[in-house]
Amino acid sequence: MADLIRLTAAELAARVASGDVSAVEVTEAHLARIDAVDEKVHAFLHVDREGALAQARAVDDKRAKGEPLGPLAGVPLALKDIFTTEGVPTTVGSKILEGWIPPYDATVTKRLKAAGIVILGKTNMDEFAMGSSTENSAFGPTGNPWDLTRIPGGSGGGSAASLASFEAPLAIGTDTGGSIRQPAAVTGTVGVKPTYGGVSRYGMVAFSSSLDQGGPCARTVLDAALLHAVIAGHDPLDSTSIDAPVPPVVEAARAGTAEGLRVGVVKEFRGEGFQAGVMRRFDESVALLRELGAEIVELSCPSFEAALAAYYLIAPSECSSNLARFDAIRYGLRVGDDGARSAEEVTSLTREAGFGPEVKRRIILGTYALSSGYYEAYYGSAQKARTLVVRDFARAFEQVDVVLAPTTPTTAFPIGERADDPMAMYRADLCTIPVNLAGIAAMSLPCGLAPEDGLPVGLQIIAPAMADDRLYRVGAAVEAAFRARWGHPILEEAPAL
Numbered sequence: 001m002a003d004l005i006r007l008t009a010a011e012l013a014a015r016v017a018s019g020d021v022s023a024v025e026v027t028e029a030h031l032a033r034i035d036a037v038d039e040k041v042h043a044f045l046h047v048d049r050e051g052a053l054a055q056a057r058a059v060d061d062k063r064a065k066g067e068p069l070g071p072l073a074g075v076p077l078a079l080k081d082i083f084t085t086e087g088v089p090t091t092v093g094s095k096i097l098e099g100w101i102p103p104y105d106a107t108v109t110k111r112l113k114a115a116g117i118v119i120l121g122k123t124n125m126d127e128f129a130m131g132s133s134t135e136n137s138a139f140g141p142t143g144n145p146w147d148l149t150r151i152p153g154g155s156g157g158g159s160a161a162s163l164a165s166f167e168a169p170l171a172i173g174t175d176t177g178g179s180i181r182q183p184a185a186v187t188g189t190v191g192v193k194p195t196y197g198g199v200s201r202y203g204m205v206a207f208s209s210s211l212d213q214g215g216p217c218a219r220t221v222l223d224a225a226l227l228h229a230v231i232a233g234h235d236p237l238d239s240t241s242i243d244a245p246v247p248p249v250v251e252a253a254r255a256g257t258a259e260g261l262r263v264g265v266v267k268e269f270r271g272e273g274f275q276a277g278v279m280r281r282f283d284e285s286v287a288l289l290r291e292l293g294a295e296i297v298e299l300s301c302p303s304f305e306a307a308l309a310a311y312y313l314i315a316p317s318e319c320s321s322n323l324a325r326f327d328a329i330r331y332g333l334r335v336g337d338d339g340a341r342s343a344e345e346v347t348s349l350t351r352e353a354g355f356g357p358e359v360k361r362r363i364i365l366g367t368y369a370l371s372s373g374y375y376e377a378y379y380g381s382a383q384k385a386r387t388l389v390v391r392d393f394a395r396a397f398e399q400v401d402v403v404l405a406p407t408t409p410t411t412a413f414p415i416g417e418r419a420d421d422p423m424a425m426y427r428a429d430l431c432t433i434p435v436n437l438a439g440i441a442a443m444s445l446p447c448g449l450a451p452e453d454g455l456p457v458g459l460q461i462i463a464p465a466m467a468d469d470r471l472y473r474v475g476a477a478v479e480a481a482f483r484a485r486w487g488h489p490i491l492e493e494a495p496a497l
Helices: 002-006 009-018 023-041 049-064 107-114 157-164 181-187 221-231 249-255 276-291 304-325 343-354 357-370 376-399 422-429 433-438 468-486
Strands: 044-047 076-080 118-123 170-174 190-193 214-218 262-266 295-299 402-406 441-449 456-463
Touching: 002 023, 009 023, 009 049, 009 221, 023 044, 023 049, 023 076, 023 118, 044 157, 049 118, 076 107, 076 157, 107 118, 107 221, 118 157, 157 170, 157 181, 157 214, 170 221, 181 190, 181 441, 181 456, 190 221, 190 468, 214 221, 221 249, 221 441, 221 468, 249 468, 262 276, 262 376, 276 295, 276 402, 276 441, 276 456, 276 468, 295 376, 304 357, 304 376, 304 422, 304 433, 357 376, 376 402, 376 433, 402 468, 441 468, 456 468
Parallel strands: 076 118, 076 170, 262 295, 262 402
Antiparallel strands: 044 118, 170 214, 190 214, 190 441, 402 456, 441 456
């Protein structure tokens, strides 16, 4: 059964559908892998063993009765602990929700279950998705399977690490400023941030409502496309959900060509702070696309230099509003409720005990930016900068079909290295944040290992809103070309756990 954990999601689904292997056997193999390695990796916060096996048995029963199965039926998945899951703890990586059992499923959770996908459990994350390293989890950091002393990216480091450690073939993440793509880049996996509104946010605990977006994580471009097709689509329960057909992502991933495409390279995505090995692999990727028949177009997007500052005013402002609901009265942790204190005192004590340093930092920053006398100077100015980013992307897509960029400026850094330097941590999302500000689509996929440290480097492909299929078309072509060059998937070069 050990070989089952190395198969792609598409391969596993085909074997389950044919009866060559049962969904229970596939699930048991992955649960055994979790038992063997997760004590070291710490990708999971909660493993739902009984629930996963029950879901797997239901798939096997359907197959035995000759009922049709979905394209990913019986395939295990790791779910970021930001999506509500009925009867299963949802903590968002925070003490303030420790032990909370939601009474309902998020729309993404419902769609996974309806597709016959087996949810193994909930993955570790930066508290309330605030971070770039998964070090801000209240329950301890996750290690990068390539080097357990290094970060697996954030905020969805647990989901990415579960893929790279072969604990799950599929995962779900969320991306507010790069939290799907950045972990994918540093773990040698594939992560996609869909168009804003392309995947329902209902039941996804909010951080920054105008930026948050759930999306698929996988080890191959095709697997990500198959998962994308399951979770995407209009949801009347989400007022920001797009009422339009899902782009043909699976067909694009199966086609996989860059022939005749115009590909933009933004000059602002290089320079100081970018690791030499990362830029070397990026330049090789650009050359590869030229070999595949794409036309390379040099672009300039000056507003991108202000994107980081704009994001770190908009996101904290929205989080300060969203997190006001955690008041010790409605649900979650409650501290100091001894009958002698006022509601305000109980709320203050609870938030002091329940929120970690990074969450407190962002609440304070956001509250200040929204306060009387400062709103226009800070939040208002940030929204103007956001408009400039949107316009720069619009001009870029008048010239090109997709834009290329490094996913992250550096490879995975050591755990603890940036703990006392928030600005250094924030710069990890330098290349991903503009996409979220504009609400468009992007993918990260492996493009090699950095020569300095032998760690994965991610290539970012960016497409216009509702043109998510372009990500998969180009991504599949790049993936196939790199695998032909390497002779194997990049994860085969990762050290054994």
